[in-house]
Amino acid sequence: MTEGKLVAGSRLERVLRSGRFAVTAELNPPDSADPEAVYERALVLAEVCDAINVTDAASARVHMSSIAACALLVRAGYEPVLQITCRDRNRIALQGDLLGAAALGIRNVLCLTGDDVGAGDQPQAKRVFDLDSIQLLRMARIMREKGVFLSGRRLDVAPKFFLGAAANPFVPPYEWRPYRLAKKVAAGAEFIQTQLCFDVPRLRAFMAKVCDIGLHERVFILVGVGPLKSVKTAEYMRRRVPGIHIPDEIVERLRKAGSARGQREEGKRICVEIIQQVKDIPGVAGVHVMAYAQEELVAEVIEEAGLLPRPHRPTPPSAVGVKGPKDNQKLAPYVP
Amino acid sequence: MKRWPVAMLQDSPQLLEWVYRCTAFWFRLLNPLWKRIGYERVARVMIPLEIVTKKPLFGCQMCGQCTLHSTGMTCPMTCPKNLRNGPCGGVRADGHCEVFPDMPCVWVQAYERSLRMPIYGPEIHHIQPPLDRRLEGSSAWVNWVSGRAHALEMVWDD
Known part of the structure; x- marks a missing residue:
């Protein structure tokens, strides 16, 4: 696979380049000004994954900013993936945030377009979209490789990021999706995290094409x-969450499970099955587990899918040059 | 409801790309003359001309940096997210827009049309640089010929 020189030296990058099957998990920052809330959520995830994605106002709903939450995670010795979207910031803010993120010790960045403001609870907001995800990727790459801003002005120290992007093989135009991925790779993506997969045959077709054009090597x-909690959640996601495709068979399976508890268990079982099928598809380097506000469930899924223990190599906060307050170590002990 | 000649033209990317090719050829040929007259003056004529042609045909937003031939002769600025490099991940199963459920996704159309364009079709795979927002409302044709639309590309290209 894509061995080679480390560009950022993050744990996620090392796990992937060493050829091991990677596991990342998603953390939604809290609606709170209390860092404890971030640590609490991270504590469950950190033991079972190689890196924690921190969402940037997912579904256009405000939470603690992703950079701040990532910085808290770095302080506590965890490995975050900063999700950064084009919805709320123009190119000036984005470049500044990238520099700031690197200075705070963040090494992985996932460049996204972002859900539209209309998906959230404040649809009155102005949508920015000064750049799109591919332009954002290329811009981060230019900052890293050429050491300049988009204007050509020089940076004193370039931000060293492991750059990621998203892909959604489960929505139209299906035939173009692999080529769009190729475009993201050309723009600078080094890792990809896909949208939630509930349709394995569709993913298989996508990955076949991806391997066909040689992208899995680059x-x-x-x-x-991700586990579905209930039929109600599934229906809600289908209706309200942009870009989610859940086949009828999956919803039917959940419905047959009956009680709330039964549905929760069945949802977990489906997720574990999908992980096991996905693992064997050529070109798949890992899984990204997402479960909105049910972090404990993520841990169970990863354990039951047989993905533990993780090859942990904790990065102590001092190694990334971040001096956090001492009591942060106490707040969120790192469990290797 | 769109009148049929407009709808038919919109869905004839092969014809439109040929028209583009001819116009581009003539504009480049006329460039020295335009330069002598002054781009500002030429733009005064071109802007109304662009409005009456590209607005009804493509829903032109006058971004001033026309990239139609690279995007399946479908205007990417009609995408509510103004995406210049392809569809977002929110496209609905029926191929409609995440933001406006009644509107077909601009990029689904763009891709289908690009497949029918023998000359410029493959350019849909090119990476489009960020927009120069100062050019909004100016003449894309004049910007293209005069090189104003390519100011950013020095840093941008690999």
Whole structure:
């Protein structure tokens, strides 16, 4: 696979380049000004994954900013993936945030377009979209490789990021999706995290094409997976969450499970099955587990899918040059 | 409801790309003359001309940096997210827009049309640089010929 020189030296990058099956998980920052809330959520995830993605106002709903939450994670010795979207910031803010993120010790960045403001609870907001995800990727790459801003002005120290992008093989135009991925790789993506997969045959077709055009040798692909809590959640996601495709069979399976507890268990079982099928698809380098506000469930899924223990190599906060307050170590002990 | 000649033209990318090719040829040929007259003056004529042609045909937003031939002769600025490099991940199963459920996704159309364009079709795979927002409302044709539309590309290209 894509061995080679480390560009950022993050744990996620090392796991992927060493050829091991990577596991990342998603953390939604809290609606709170209390860092404890971030640590609490991270504590469950950190033991079971190689890196924690921190969402940037997912579904256009405000939470603690992703950079701040990532910085808290870095302080505590965890490995975050900063999700950064084009929805709320123009290119000036984005470049500044990238520099700031690197200074705070963040080494992985996932460049996204972002859900539209209309998906959230404040649809009155102005949508920015000064850049799109591919332009954002290329811009981060230019900052890293050429050491300049988009204007050509020189940076004193370039930000060293392991750059990621998203892909959604589960929505139209299906035939173009592999080529769009190729475009993201050309723009600078080194790893990809896909949208939630509930349709394995569709993913298989996508990955076949991806391997066909040789992309699996140039980029690490982590497939998005997640447990569905109930039929109600599934219906809600289908209706309200942009870009989610859940086949009828899956909803039917959940419905047959009956009680709330039964549905939760069945949802978990489906997720574990999907992980096991996805693992064997050529070109898949890992999974990205997402479960909105049910972090404990993520841990269970990863354990039951047989993905533990993780090859942990904790990066102590001092190694990335971040001096956090001492009591942060106490707040969120790192469990290797 | 769109009138049929407009709808038919919109869905004839092969014809439109040929028209583009001819116009581009003539504009480049006329460039020295335009330069002598002054781009500002030429733009005064071109802007109304662009509005009456590209607005009804492509829903032109006058971004001033026309990239139609690279995007399946479908205007990417009609995408609510103004995406210049392809569809977002929110496209609905029926191929409609995440933001406006009644509108077909601009990029689904763009891709289908690009497949029918023998000359410029493959350019849909090129990476489009960020927009120069100062050019909004100016003449894309004049910007293209005078090189104003390519100011950013020095840093941008690999």
